[in-house]
Amino acid sequence: MTLPLTEHGPLTEHGPSPGRSKIPAECRVVRHPGWLLGLALLLTAAALLLSYALGNRNAAPAYRTGPVVRGAVTASTTASGTVNPVVTVQVGSQVSGQISELLADFNTEVKTGQLVARIDPALFETQVAQAAGDLAVAQAGIETQRAAVIRANADLEAARATLTNVQAQLRKAQALLFNARSNHERTQRLFDRGNASASDRDSAKSANDAAQAEVEALAAQEIGQQATVRSSEAQLTLAQANVASATALVQQKQAAYQGACINLEHTRIVAPVDGTVIQRNVDRGQTVAASLQAPVLFTIAQDLTAMQVDASVDEADVGTVRVGQEVHFTVDAYPGRSFTGAVIQIRKAPQVVQNVVTYDVVISAPNPDLALLPGLTANARIVADRRGDALLVPSAALRYHPAKAAPSSSPPSQQTGEVWVLNAAGQPERRPLRLGVSDGSMVEVVEGKLEVGDRVVLGETAPSTASGAVPSMGAGPRM
Secondary structure: OOOOOEOOOEEOOOOOOOOOOEEEEEEEEOOOHHHHHHHHHHHHHHHHHHHHHHHHHHOOOOOEEEEOOEEEEEEEEEEEEEEEEEEEEEEOOOEEEEEEEEEOEEEEEEEEOEEEEEEOHHHHHHHHHHHHHHHHHHHHHHHHHHHHHHHHHHHHHHHHHHHHHHHHHHHHHHHHHHHHHHHHHHHHHHHOOOOOHHHHHHHHHHHHHHHHHHHHHHHHHHHHHHHHHHHHHHHHHHHHHHHHHHHHHHHHHHHHHHHHHHHHOEEEOOOOOOOOEEOOOOOOOOOOOOOOOOEEEEEEEEEOOEEEEEEEEEOHHHHHOOOOEEEEEEEEEOOOEEEEEEEEEEEEEEEEEEOEEEEEEEEEEEEOOOOOOOOOOOEEEEEEEEEEEEEEEHHHHHHHHOOOOOOOOOOOOOOOEEEEEEOOOOOEEEEEEEEEEEEEOEEEEEEEEEOOOOOOOOOOOEOOOOOOOOOOOOOOOOO
């Protein structure tokens, strides 16, 4: 390093040479503190801003304006939803088992009654055979009971015939007893008068006693036969009851057989409607278990040429939606293409998600070219009202109000409002209006002092300086 020279000789690294004087004061470098430079910059910026504000304090504001025009305006409600088939049918299984055949896949066109899958029928065929055997046994049992009824009926008829015969014999014996008693009494009177012998009397008495015994025997036989008839009647009643029981058993076995046949038929999964398979949930060899809820094997859309959009409309907008209103909607699958439909149903059940209430509005969606697919997201615009030739002002003009202007005498609403129109002097003038249909950017003027071509104030812009530019606040002077 080269050291500077002084009048007293060269400097060393640690100061002047021994024996020489120090550097004079006028040759020393003066160093200012850093904060003085920052303070100078702040003062310069403040001076520039103050000068700009004083120069523009009295400048007139500049206005942004828009024209009053005549044209069409449409009031609409926006909503989003999902494209769905009008009718979807879930095809399930009513029996449990293993899928042995799978005859339909995604996008398969099916007809009503067409076989789409089959569950292994071996177990159900065994159940049908067992039920058929039980039914045959029950039917044989009813024939046995019917034969027992016939036999009991014959026994009853025989018992009744025997009873009738005994009763006839009893009546005959009673008649003989009456004659024997009369003869005995007459013979006894003759014997008492001496006109009959003792042997005649004894013979008459014996005949009477024999007739009496015969009557008593036949009377006892009648009682016994009556008991036999009652027993036969009871046997017949029991046999008839057995027939009724056997008949009920046959009906029960018949129902079991029919149930087994139905379960066997349920192993054939068929399409319940004409349509297109849009979902398949099983594979061949998979086991399905039918318990309280039938497992869904396929989902069939009945007609994809007529779709619908299930749109969620906010509770604040649902009051403007009516059945029959025209709807235009788009889907992300076809950018730039608009589809047309109509409101066909407004469902009254609210849908609440995180305290947000919406209502399901069903929109028809004709789909002749099958462009719309189930599940597409649709952005719908429901046309609430339309005007073909209306006087229109920008919506922004209704929100403008000069800072120094007096407040309006009537508060603004959806039916009334006011705009400010620049007069010949370039100053805004208030124009009260009665409003109609709005599409969000333009509003229909139903009544008010406005004409096509009037310029309405939309807002104010910052006034410019005399030179047309804001002074630069660049770096200050270098020190």
